Amino acid sequence: MGLAERRKALGYSQEKLAQLLGVDRTTVGRWESGRIEPQPPQRRGLANALEVTLIELDALLTQPTAASQEATGHQSSDHPGAGDPDDMIRRELLRILTVSGALTALPLDEAEALTEGVRRGAPSGSLRMNSHQWQVYQLARSKGSVYPVVRDQLATLNEALAAGNRGNSRPLLHAAADLFQLAGEVAFDANRYTDAAASYALAASVSKDAGAFDLWACALVRHAYVDMSDQRYRQATQLLSLAERLAGRGDSTLATRCWVAAVQAEACAGMGDLNGCERALDQAEKVTELTEDSVNGGWLRFDGSRLAEERGARYVQLGRLDLAEETLKGALQQTELASGQSYRRRGSVLTDLAAIGAKRRDPEQVVAYGREAVQLAQASSSGYVARRLQALCDEFGPLSKDHRVAELGAEIATLSTP
Structure with a gap:
Protein backbone atom coordinates (compact mmCIF):
# COMPACT_ATOMS: atom_id res chain seq x y z
CA MET A 1 0.00 0.00 0.00
CA GLY A 2 1.25 3.44 -0.90
CA LEU A 3 0.57 6.85 0.55
CA ALA A 4 -2.40 7.56 -1.75
CA GLU A 5 -4.05 4.23 -0.93
CA ARG A 6 -3.70 4.84 2.81
CA ARG A 7 -5.21 8.31 2.44
CA LYS A 8 -8.18 6.95 0.51
CA ALA A 9 -8.66 4.10 3.00
CA LEU A 10 -9.20 6.72 5.70
CA GLY A 11 -11.65 8.61 3.52
CA TYR A 12 -9.49 11.69 2.96
CA SER A 13 -9.30 13.62 -0.29
CA GLN A 14 -6.00 15.31 -1.11
CA GLU A 15 -7.63 18.64 -0.24
CA LYS A 16 -8.77 17.41 3.18
CA LEU A 17 -5.40 15.91 4.09
CA ALA A 18 -3.65 19.08 2.95
CA GLN A 19 -6.00 21.15 5.12
CA LEU A 20 -5.25 19.00 8.15
CA LEU A 21 -1.51 19.42 7.65
CA GLY A 22 -1.52 23.08 6.62
CA VAL A 23 0.04 22.48 3.20
CA ASP A 24 -1.04 22.92 -0.42
CA ARG A 25 -2.98 20.12 -2.09
CA THR A 26 -0.28 19.93 -4.75
CA THR A 27 2.25 19.17 -2.01
CA VAL A 28 0.24 16.11 -0.98
CA GLY A 29 0.13 15.07 -4.63
CA ARG A 30 3.89 15.37 -4.95
CA TRP A 31 4.39 13.27 -1.82
CA GLU A 32 2.16 10.57 -3.28
CA SER A 33 3.91 10.60 -6.66
CA GLY A 34 7.34 10.41 -4.98
CA ARG A 35 8.52 13.70 -6.51
CA ILE A 36 9.30 15.22 -3.11
CA GLU A 37 9.42 13.91 0.44
CA PRO A 38 7.82 15.46 3.54
CA GLN A 39 10.17 17.46 5.73
CA PRO A 40 10.82 16.17 9.29
CA PRO A 41 8.21 18.44 10.97
CA GLN A 42 5.66 17.42 8.32
CA ARG A 43 6.38 13.71 8.74
CA ARG A 44 5.12 13.67 12.33
CA GLY A 45 1.87 15.39 11.41
CA LEU A 46 1.41 13.19 8.33
CA ALA A 47 1.93 10.02 10.35
CA ASN A 48 -0.65 11.15 12.91
CA ALA A 49 -3.17 12.06 10.22
CA LEU A 50 -2.74 8.68 8.52
CA GLU A 51 -2.78 6.85 11.88
CA VAL A 52 0.55 5.13 11.31
CA THR A 53 3.95 5.12 13.02
CA LEU A 54 6.92 6.95 11.52
CA ILE A 55 8.40 3.61 10.47
CA GLU A 56 5.14 2.65 8.76
CA LEU A 57 5.06 6.08 7.10
CA ASP A 58 8.56 5.49 5.68
CA ALA A 59 7.29 2.24 4.20
CA LEU A 60 4.37 4.07 2.58
CA LEU A 61 6.71 6.69 1.14
CA THR A 62 8.92 4.05 -0.47
CA GLN A 63 5.95 2.92 -2.56
CA PRO A 64 4.98 6.11 -4.45
CA THR A 65 2.06 5.85 -6.82
CA ALA A 66 1.20 7.94 -9.82
CA ALA A 67 -1.14 10.80 -9.04
CA SER A 68 -4.60 9.33 -9.30
CA GLN A 69 -7.92 10.36 -10.79
CA GLU A 70 -10.01 12.05 -8.15
CA ALA A 71 -13.74 11.48 -7.76
CA THR A 72 -14.53 14.06 -10.42
CA GLY A 73 -12.93 11.86 -13.04
CA HIS A 74 -10.47 14.59 -14.02
CA GLN A 75 -6.73 14.18 -13.93
CA SER A 76 -5.25 15.55 -10.72
CA SER A 77 -3.12 18.61 -11.32
CA ASP A 78 -0.25 17.13 -9.33
CA HIS A 79 0.34 14.57 -12.07
CA PRO A 80 3.38 15.49 -14.17
CA GLY A 81 1.69 15.86 -17.52
CA ALA A 82 3.15 16.72 -20.89
CA GLY A 83 3.45 20.40 -20.02
CA ASP A 84 4.89 19.95 -16.53
CA PRO A 85 8.05 22.09 -16.28
CA ASP A 86 9.90 19.61 -14.04
CA ASP A 87 9.31 16.79 -16.50
CA MET A 88 10.28 18.95 -19.48
CA ILE A 89 13.55 19.93 -17.85
CA ARG A 90 14.36 16.29 -17.08
CA ARG A 91 13.71 15.30 -20.68
CA GLU A 92 15.98 18.06 -22.00
CA LEU A 93 18.71 17.07 -19.54
CA LEU A 94 18.58 13.49 -20.80
CA ARG A 95 18.72 14.65 -24.41
CA ILE A 96 21.80 16.77 -23.73
CA LEU A 97 23.49 13.89 -21.89
CA THR A 98 22.85 11.61 -24.86
CA VAL A 99 24.15 14.07 -27.43
CA SER A 100 27.13 15.28 -25.40
CA GLY A 101 28.12 11.69 -24.68
CA ALA A 102 28.09 10.94 -28.39
CA LEU A 103 30.12 14.06 -29.14
CA THR A 104 32.91 13.06 -26.79
CA ALA A 105 33.23 9.79 -28.68
CA LEU A 106 33.83 11.53 -32.02
CA PRO A 107 37.32 12.33 -33.29
CA LEU A 108 38.19 16.01 -32.99
CA ASP A 109 38.29 16.46 -36.75
CA GLU A 110 34.71 15.14 -37.03
CA ALA A 111 32.92 17.26 -34.43
CA GLU A 112 32.07 20.86 -35.10
CA ALA A 113 29.03 21.20 -32.86
CA LEU A 114 30.92 23.82 -31.00
CA THR A 115 32.46 27.07 -31.92
CA GLU A 116 31.75 27.16 -35.63
CA GLY A 117 27.98 26.89 -35.46
CA VAL A 118 27.75 28.95 -32.30
CA ARG A 119 30.05 31.74 -33.46
CA ARG A 120 28.14 32.29 -36.63
CA GLY A 121 25.03 32.81 -34.52
CA ALA A 122 23.24 29.52 -35.05
CA PRO A 123 21.80 28.71 -32.66
CA SER A 124 21.94 32.01 -30.79
CA GLY A 125 25.32 31.94 -29.06
CA SER A 126 25.31 29.00 -26.67
CA LEU A 127 28.64 29.99 -25.17
CA ARG A 128 27.09 33.19 -23.80
CA MET A 129 23.59 32.04 -23.13
CA ASN A 130 24.03 30.93 -19.51
CA SER A 131 25.50 33.99 -17.79
CA HIS A 132 22.32 36.02 -18.17
CA GLN A 133 20.18 33.17 -16.83
CA TRP A 134 22.32 32.91 -13.69
CA GLN A 135 21.73 36.61 -13.12
CA VAL A 136 18.00 36.15 -13.58
CA TYR A 137 18.06 33.22 -11.15
CA GLN A 138 20.07 35.14 -8.56
CA LEU A 139 17.74 38.15 -8.61
CA ALA A 140 14.43 36.30 -8.94
CA ARG A 141 12.29 36.43 -5.83
CA SER A 142 10.66 33.17 -6.86
CA LYS A 143 13.27 30.73 -8.14
CA GLY A 144 10.55 28.64 -9.77
CA SER A 145 9.92 31.49 -12.21
CA VAL A 146 13.22 30.60 -13.89
CA TYR A 147 11.91 27.17 -15.00
CA PRO A 148 10.71 28.20 -18.48
CA VAL A 149 13.95 30.04 -19.23
CA VAL A 150 16.12 27.11 -18.15
CA ARG A 151 13.98 24.73 -20.21
CA ASP A 152 14.33 26.91 -23.32
CA GLN A 153 18.09 27.23 -22.86
CA LEU A 154 18.40 23.49 -22.47
CA ALA A 155 16.55 23.01 -25.75
CA THR A 156 18.76 25.58 -27.49
CA LEU A 157 21.94 23.96 -26.22
CA ASN A 158 20.67 20.56 -27.25
CA GLU A 159 20.22 21.85 -30.82
CA ALA A 160 23.72 23.35 -30.79
CA LEU A 161 25.27 20.09 -29.62
CA ALA A 162 23.48 18.14 -32.32
CA ALA A 163 24.09 20.67 -35.12
CA GLY A 164 27.73 20.20 -36.07
CA ASN A 165 30.09 17.37 -36.80
CA ARG A 166 33.64 18.81 -36.66
CA GLY A 167 35.89 20.70 -34.25
CA ASN A 168 36.62 20.83 -30.55
CA SER A 169 33.57 19.98 -28.44
CA ARG A 170 34.82 21.51 -25.19
CA PRO A 171 33.14 24.94 -25.33
CA LEU A 172 29.65 23.47 -25.67
CA LEU A 173 30.38 20.76 -23.12
CA HIS A 174 31.44 23.55 -20.78
CA ALA A 175 28.15 25.34 -21.49
CA ALA A 176 26.21 22.12 -20.85
CA ALA A 177 27.95 21.55 -17.50
CA ASP A 178 27.22 25.15 -16.55
CA LEU A 179 23.53 24.77 -17.38
CA PHE A 180 23.26 21.45 -15.53
CA GLN A 181 24.36 23.28 -12.38
CA LEU A 182 21.73 25.98 -12.88
CA ALA A 183 19.03 23.34 -13.39
CA GLY A 184 20.24 21.66 -10.19
CA GLU A 185 19.98 24.93 -8.27
CA VAL A 186 16.39 25.42 -9.41
CA ALA A 187 15.55 21.83 -8.37
CA PHE A 188 17.31 22.15 -5.01
CA ASP A 189 15.42 25.34 -4.15
CA ALA A 190 12.18 23.48 -4.95
CA ASN A 191 13.07 20.64 -2.52
CA ARG A 192 13.52 18.18 -5.41
CA TYR A 193 16.70 16.69 -3.99
CA THR A 194 16.84 13.70 -6.33
CA ASP A 195 16.60 15.91 -9.41
CA ALA A 196 19.16 18.31 -7.96
CA ALA A 197 21.63 15.52 -7.22
CA ALA A 198 21.16 14.09 -10.71
CA SER A 199 21.78 17.49 -12.30
CA TYR A 200 24.93 18.07 -10.24
CA ALA A 201 26.20 14.58 -11.06
CA LEU A 202 25.67 15.24 -14.77
CA ALA A 203 27.41 18.60 -14.42
CA ALA A 204 30.41 16.88 -12.82
CA SER A 205 30.53 14.22 -15.54
CA VAL A 206 30.36 16.71 -18.41
CA SER A 207 32.86 19.02 -16.66
CA LYS A 208 35.28 16.10 -16.56
CA ASP A 209 34.83 15.54 -20.31
CA ALA A 210 35.40 19.25 -20.89
CA GLY A 211 38.56 19.26 -18.73
CA ALA A 212 37.08 22.12 -16.66
CA PHE A 213 38.45 21.52 -13.17
CA ASP A 214 36.91 24.57 -11.49
CA LEU A 215 33.50 23.88 -12.99
CA TRP A 216 33.85 20.24 -11.93
CA ALA A 217 34.76 21.23 -8.36
CA CYS A 218 31.76 23.57 -8.11
CA ALA A 219 29.43 20.78 -9.24
CA LEU A 220 30.75 18.59 -6.40
CA VAL A 221 30.29 21.43 -3.89
CA ARG A 222 26.65 21.80 -4.93
CA HIS A 223 26.19 18.05 -4.69
CA ALA A 224 27.59 18.17 -1.16
CA TYR A 225 24.79 20.56 -0.21
CA VAL A 226 22.28 17.80 -0.99
CA ASP A 227 23.97 15.59 1.61
CA MET A 228 24.14 18.42 4.14
CA SER A 229 20.44 19.17 3.71
CA ASP A 230 19.87 15.71 5.25
CA GLN A 231 22.65 16.27 7.82
CA ARG A 232 24.90 13.69 6.17
CA TYR A 233 27.96 15.76 6.94
CA ARG A 234 30.54 12.98 6.71
CA GLN A 235 29.36 12.04 3.22
CA ALA A 236 29.50 15.71 2.28
CA THR A 237 33.12 15.97 3.45
CA GLN A 238 34.09 13.19 1.03
CA LEU A 239 32.71 15.15 -1.91
CA LEU A 240 34.27 18.37 -0.61
CA SER A 241 37.66 16.68 -0.28
CA LEU A 242 37.49 15.73 -3.94
CA ALA A 243 36.36 19.26 -4.82
CA GLU A 244 39.34 20.68 -2.94
CA ARG A 245 41.75 18.54 -4.95
CA LEU A 246 40.09 19.45 -8.24
CA ALA A 247 40.15 23.14 -7.38
CA GLY A 248 43.87 22.77 -6.69
CA ARG A 249 44.29 21.72 -10.33
CA GLY A 250 42.18 24.60 -11.57
CA ASP A 251 42.74 28.32 -12.03
CA SER A 252 44.41 29.83 -8.93
CA THR A 253 42.98 33.25 -9.77
CA LEU A 254 39.41 31.97 -9.33
CA ALA A 255 37.55 31.82 -6.01
CA THR A 256 36.81 28.08 -6.30
CA ARG A 257 39.17 27.02 -3.50
CA CYS A 258 37.72 29.64 -1.18
CA TRP A 259 34.15 28.51 -1.85
CA VAL A 260 35.12 24.89 -1.22
CA ALA A 261 36.62 25.98 2.12
CA ALA A 262 33.47 27.91 3.09
CA VAL A 263 31.32 24.83 2.54
CA GLN A 264 33.84 22.63 4.34
CA ALA A 265 33.37 24.96 7.32
CA GLU A 266 29.65 24.18 7.27
CA ALA A 267 30.32 20.44 7.21
CA CYS A 268 32.80 20.75 10.09
CA ALA A 269 30.28 22.74 12.12
CA GLY A 270 27.66 20.09 11.47
CA MET A 271 30.03 17.51 12.99
CA GLY A 272 30.81 19.77 15.96
CA ASP A 273 34.41 20.38 14.89
CA LEU A 274 35.09 23.99 15.96
CA ASN A 275 38.79 23.96 15.12
CA GLY A 276 38.22 22.49 11.67
CA CYS A 277 35.45 25.01 11.07
CA GLU A 278 37.66 27.95 12.04
CA ARG A 279 40.51 26.72 9.82
CA ALA A 280 38.16 26.38 6.86
CA LEU A 281 36.66 29.83 7.45
CA ASP A 282 40.13 31.36 7.57
CA GLN A 283 40.88 29.69 4.24
CA ALA A 284 37.64 31.04 2.81
CA GLU A 285 38.61 34.56 3.91
CA LYS A 286 41.43 34.50 1.34
CA VAL A 287 38.82 35.32 -1.28
CA THR A 288 39.31 38.97 -0.28
CA GLU A 289 42.84 38.79 -1.71
CA LEU A 290 41.58 37.91 -5.19
CA THR A 291 40.63 40.27 -8.00
CA GLU A 292 37.15 41.05 -9.29
CA ASP A 293 37.71 38.48 -12.03
CA SER A 294 37.74 35.67 -9.45
CA VAL A 295 33.98 35.11 -9.93
CA ASN A 296 31.83 34.82 -13.04
CA GLY A 297 28.38 35.59 -11.67
CA GLY A 298 27.19 32.15 -12.75
CA TRP A 299 28.38 28.79 -11.52
CA LEU A 300 31.02 30.54 -9.36
CA ARG A 301 29.58 33.44 -7.34
CA PHE A 302 31.56 33.26 -4.09
CA ASP A 303 33.04 36.74 -3.67
CA GLY A 304 33.28 36.98 0.13
CA SER A 305 30.29 39.31 0.51
CA ARG A 306 28.52 36.69 2.63
CA LEU A 307 31.41 35.72 4.86
CA ALA A 308 29.82 37.35 7.92
CA GLU A 309 26.61 35.41 7.35
CA GLU A 310 28.54 32.20 6.81
CA ARG A 311 30.57 32.67 9.99
CA GLY A 312 27.49 33.56 12.03
CA ALA A 313 25.56 30.55 10.76
CA ARG A 314 28.47 28.26 11.63
CA TYR A 315 28.60 29.65 15.17
CA VAL A 316 24.89 28.88 15.54
CA GLN A 317 25.53 25.29 14.48
CA LEU A 318 28.32 25.04 17.04
CA GLY A 319 26.28 26.59 19.85
CA ARG A 320 28.50 29.69 20.17
Missing part, protein backbone atom coordinates in the same frame (compact mmCIF):
# COMPACT_ATOMS: atom_id res chain seq x y z
CA LEU A 321 25.48 31.95 20.52
CA ASP A 322 27.11 35.23 21.62
CA LEU A 323 29.57 35.12 18.74
CA ALA A 324 26.81 34.10 16.37
CA GLU A 325 24.41 36.88 17.35
CA GLU A 326 27.00 39.63 17.06
CA THR A 327 28.14 38.38 13.66
CA LEU A 328 24.64 37.85 12.28
CA LYS A 329 23.34 41.25 13.37
CA GLY A 330 26.20 42.83 11.44
CA ALA A 331 25.31 40.68 8.43
CA LEU A 332 21.66 41.71 8.73
CA GLN A 333 22.65 45.38 8.58
CA GLN A 334 24.64 44.65 5.43
CA THR A 335 21.56 43.15 3.75
CA GLU A 336 19.57 46.27 4.70
CA LEU A 337 22.16 48.64 3.26
CA ALA A 338 23.07 46.73 0.10
CA SER A 339 20.72 47.06 -2.85
CA GLY A 340 19.45 44.05 -4.78
CA GLN A 341 19.95 41.55 -1.96
CA SER A 342 17.85 38.42 -2.38
CA TYR A 343 14.98 37.52 -0.10
CA ARG A 344 16.62 34.12 0.28
CA ARG A 345 19.77 35.62 1.74
CA ARG A 346 18.04 37.91 4.23
CA GLY A 347 15.55 35.20 5.18
CA SER A 348 18.43 32.87 6.00
CA VAL A 349 20.03 35.41 8.36
CA LEU A 350 16.69 36.11 10.08
CA THR A 351 16.09 32.39 10.57
CA ASP A 352 19.52 31.98 12.20
CA LEU A 353 18.76 34.85 14.58
CA ALA A 354 15.42 33.25 15.43
CA ALA A 355 17.25 29.96 16.07
CA ILE A 356 19.48 31.75 18.57
CA GLY A 357 16.35 32.93 20.39
CA ALA A 358 15.03 29.37 20.46
CA LYS A 359 18.25 28.04 21.96
CA ARG A 360 18.08 30.78 24.60
CA ARG A 361 14.38 30.06 25.26
CA ASP A 362 13.55 33.66 24.34
CA PRO A 363 10.10 33.67 22.66
CA GLU A 364 10.26 37.39 21.79
CA GLN A 365 13.42 36.93 19.74
CA VAL A 366 12.06 33.81 18.05
CA VAL A 367 8.84 35.53 17.00
CA ALA A 368 10.39 38.88 16.00
CA TYR A 369 12.91 37.38 13.58
CA GLY A 370 10.86 34.31 12.63
CA ARG A 371 7.82 36.27 11.45
CA GLU A 372 9.88 38.50 9.19
CA ALA A 373 11.53 35.41 7.70
CA VAL A 374 8.09 33.87 7.09
CA GLN A 375 6.99 37.02 5.26
CA LEU A 376 10.05 36.83 3.02
CA ALA A 377 9.43 33.14 2.36
CA GLN A 378 5.84 33.91 1.38
CA ALA A 379 6.86 36.81 -0.87
CA SER A 380 9.61 34.85 -2.64
CA SER A 381 8.15 31.30 -2.64
CA SER A 382 11.69 30.23 -1.72
CA GLY A 383 11.88 26.56 -0.86
CA TYR A 384 15.26 27.18 0.76
CA VAL A 385 13.91 29.71 3.30
CA ALA A 386 10.88 27.50 3.92
CA ARG A 387 13.16 24.53 4.68
CA ARG A 388 15.22 26.63 7.07
CA LEU A 389 12.08 27.75 8.89
CA GLN A 390 10.74 24.20 9.09
CA ALA A 391 14.03 23.14 10.69
CA LEU A 392 13.64 26.07 13.10
CA CYS A 393 10.44 24.47 14.44
CA ASP A 394 12.53 21.55 15.73
CA GLU A 395 14.35 24.02 17.99
CA PHE A 396 11.19 25.32 19.72
CA GLY A 397 10.96 22.61 22.39
CA PRO A 398 9.14 23.95 25.51
CA LEU A 399 8.67 27.29 23.72
CA SER A 400 5.92 25.64 21.66
CA LYS A 401 3.63 26.13 24.66
CA ASP A 402 3.93 29.90 24.24
CA HIS A 403 0.94 30.98 22.12
CA ARG A 404 3.07 33.41 20.09
CA VAL A 405 5.58 30.71 19.18
CA ALA A 406 2.74 28.26 18.48
CA GLU A 407 1.19 30.79 16.09
CA LEU A 408 4.55 31.21 14.36
CA GLY A 409 4.82 27.44 14.01
CA ALA A 410 1.37 27.35 12.43
CA GLU A 411 2.40 30.06 9.94
CA ILE A 412 5.53 28.10 9.05
CA ALA A 413 3.44 24.95 8.53
CA THR A 414 1.41 26.76 5.87
CA LEU A 415 4.51 27.57 3.81
CA SER A 416 4.50 25.59 0.61
CA THR A 417 7.78 24.56 -0.94
CA PRO A 418 7.58 24.63 -4.76
